[in-house]
Amino acid sequence: MSELLIAELTKIRTLPATWIAFALTVLGNAVLGILAATDLVRVASANGEVAVGQLGALMLAPAYVFIAIAVFAAGTEYRGGQLRISLAAMPDRTRWFGSKLAVSAVVALVAAIPAVLPGLLVQHGAAGDLAFSSTAKDLLALLAGYLLLSLVGFGFAFLARSPVTPLAVLFILPMLASTALGNLLPQFVKLLPHEATLSFLGLSADPATTLSRAAGLLVLIGWALLFVGTAWTLIVRRDS
Amino acid sequence: MIEVAHLTKHYGGRAAVDDISFTVPRGRVTGFLGPNGAGKSTTLRILLGLDRPDAGTALIDGKPYRDLRYPLHTVGALLDGPGSVPERRAVDHLTWIAQSNRIPRRRVHEVLDLVGLGGVAKQQVKKFSLGMGQRLGLAGALLGDPEILVLDEPINGLDPEGIRWVRTFLRGFAARGRTVLLSSHLMTEMADTADEVVVIARGRIAAHGRLDQITAGHPSLEHVFFALTGDQGPEW
Numbered sequence: 001m002s003e004l005l006i007a008e009l010t011k012i013r014t015l016p017a018t019w020i021a022f023a024l025t026v027l028g029n030a031v032l033g034i035l036a037a038t039d040l041v042r043v044a045s046a047n048g049e050v051a052v053g054q055l056g057a058l059m060l061a062p063a064y065v066f067i068a069i070a071v072f073a074a075g076t077e078y079r080g081g082q083l084r085i086s087l088a089a090m091p092d093r094t095r096w097f098g099s100k101l102a103v104s105a106v107v108a109l110v111a112a113i114p115a116v117l118p119g120l121l122v123q124h125g126a127a128g129d130l131a132f133s134s135t136a137k138d139l140l141a142l143l144a145g146y147l148l149l150s151l152v153g154f155g156f157a158f159l160a161r162s163p164v165t166p167l168a169v170l171f172i173l174p175m176l177a178s179t180a181l182g183n184l185l186p187q188f189v190k191l192l193p194h195e196a197t198l199s200f201l202g203l204s205a206d207p208a209t210t211l212s213r214a215a216g217l218l219v220l221i222g223w224a225l226l227f228v229g230t231a232w233t234l235i236v237r238r239d240s
Numbered sequence: 241m242i243e244v245a246h247l248t249k250h251y252g253g254r255a256a257v258d259d260i261s262f263t264v265p266r267g268r269v270t271g272f273l274g275p276n277g278a279g280k281s282t283t284l285r286i287l288l289g290l291d292r293p294d295a296g297t298a299l300i301d302g303k304p305y306r307d308l309r310y311p312l313h314t315v316g317a318l319l320d321g322p323g324s325v326p327e328r329r330a331v332d333h334l335t336w337i338a339q340s341n342r343i344p345r346r347r348v349h350e351v352l353d354l355v356g357l358g359g360v361a362k363q364q365v366k367k368f369s370l371g372m373g374q375r376l377g378l379a380g381a382l383l384g385d386p387e388i389l390v391l392d393e394p395i396n397g398l399d400p401e402g403i404r405w406v407r408t409f410l411r412g413f414a415a416r417g418r419t420v421l422l423s424s425h426l427m428t429e430m431a432d433t434a435d436e437v438v439v440i441a442r443g444r445i446a447a448h449g450r451l452d453q454i455t456a457g458h459p460s461l462e463h464v465f466f467a468l469t470g471d472q473g474p475e476w
Contacts, residue, residue: 010332081319
């Protein structure tokens with residue numbers, strides 16, 4: 001099994017998209033963290049000007065750049081015929097998919113630490129709350145959110161056989177579904193991955209689409225299991 | 241040795257291959273010929289475990305490909321180009337393949353040098369020409385120093401020097417008692433390289449045997465091909 005893990009790690013490490021997504025996430029989180037901490041910029045909304053830190057969807061935006069790491073790890077299997085080579089080299093599809101999933105999850109988890117920590121520390125520092133317990137709690141929540149969204153994107157990329165569709169859908173979904181359907185179908189919208197993540201992280205702005213933190217986490221876990229499980233089933237059963 | 245027995249595969253009710261059987265012996269280059277859509281790629285994909293047959297078996301040394309733990313030590317394959325993500329460097333592409341089958345890192349550089357890509361190993365594959373991509377695919381097939389090579393159109397895009405290199409390499413490979421299954425549309429090249437041929441048409445085996453037996457009484461392999469496949473060739 002170790003040889004498959006090493007091979008999959010090399011695949012992720014040698015994709016330029018991995019490093020671009022990581023750098024953009026670090027930068028995005030740091031900038032948003034500074035803006036939220038200093039309150040230098042306020043954004044006009046229906047309720048008047050609000051602080052950047054209160055715009056959950058904006059604060060979560062770097063996560064959608066970050067998930068490109070897992071999405072490209074899965075979706076590039078369908079670029080240039082790589083899947084054919086992967087399965088010829090590693091014909092036990094269950095072992096191969098399991099290895100790819102494990103490596104993508106570990107990379108997402110490890111990379112999320114430097115991606116979110118600077119911005120988080122800036123916000124906690126500005127609020128005068130650098131206590132270990134509260135910082136660690138928020139860090140763990142962010143890591144879980146980033147990991148689960150990455151797994152949703154990972155499974156989606158296998159289903160779509162492309163890295164483009166999952167990124168487009170997952171990025172557009174929050175903007176269109178949440179704003180257009182939020183008032184019409186709040187019971188539906190709050191179960192979408194984006195809104196569930198906002199609820200879990202305590203960033204949701206609209207009470208109508210807010211779940212409890214625990215419920216948000218459970219819904220997000222459900223989405224991750226659904227996408228990864230469906231992708232796994234299809235990879236094992238369908239022709240490549 | 242490759243053994244294909246009663247292999248059948250349908251796509252949407254149409255038989256891509258229909259009860260085909262043939263063997264590819266050691267120490268020989270076996271050409272696999274057929275028009276587009278005849279079932280060549282389907283057969284090779286099933287042989288390599290990429291697709292599942294509806295019936296029949298395709299075995300490598302008596303085992304299904306999917307049962308091979310480190311298959312690249314047994315079979316090297318080239319299907320539809322190098323199979324690399326264009327943004328990845330050639331050396332990185334071969335490195336992950338080697339790691340997946342516990343092939344030493346030094347072998348990556350050996351095969352890159354062998355196919356003439358040693359000087360461009362650190363270039364992204366998207367900067368490669370069609371011929372360089374084919375060479376990279378061949379390098380991938382040779383990584384595990386396999387006993388069996390399965391190559392689909394390996395000389396596609398190669399320059400004359402590359403074509404001659406492939407022909408000489410495959411002849412030498414088979415002369416060392418190894419097995420080659422070679423699919424190509426280029427009849428002249430196939431006639432110069434293959435010892436045996438398997439001709440497939442409309443999903444069925446049209447002929448299988450030694451090249452000299454198959455071509456006996458015909459001016460060339462090309463004439464045999466058109467006679468067996470029912471294809472009259474281009475009218476223009």
